[in-house]
Amino acid sequence: MLELEYEQVIALLDDPEHAVRPGLGKFEGNDDLRIARGLYSLTLAGECDDQIGSVDGGMWIGWIGRFVAQEDTQGFFTYEVFDTSDEAKASFLGYGNEEEEEE
Numbered sequence: 001m002l003e004l005e006y007e008q009v010i011a012l013l014d015d016p017e018h019a020v021r022p023g024l025g026k027f028e029g030n031d032d033l034r035i036a037r038g039l040y041s042l043t044l045a046g047e048c049d050d051q052i053g054s055v056d057g058g059m060w061i062g063w064i065g066r067f068v069a070q071e072d073t074q075g076f077f078t079y080e081v082f083d084t085s086d087e088a089k090a091s092f093l094g095y096g097n098e099e100e101e102e103e
Contacts, residue, residue: 009038043062049065059072066083
């Protein structure tokens with residue numbers, strides 16, 4: 001698997017001309033396969049700023065700088081990108097509040 005540092009993943013945002021659309025599979029539904037794979041690699045390496053949930057529990061959600069990533073029970077991995085890390089963190093914390101309300 002392609003292993004990237006966070007700064008390299010951020011740099012890919014500045015190169016939309018070379019974005020790679022994922023086909024069917026784990027990363028489908030993302031805008032750029034390179035970013036999805038890079039973020040997935042970071043999550044496997046434990047490089048999240050924070051995380052909640054679990055794949056076995058229905059949904060795993062991780063905050064990684066300007067990104068919020070999710071992986072569901074079927075193994076699909078998606079991400080959202082935000083203008084700032086603070087915006088990503090606020091979105092991530094919103095997911096945590098939703099979980100507390102469901103309990």
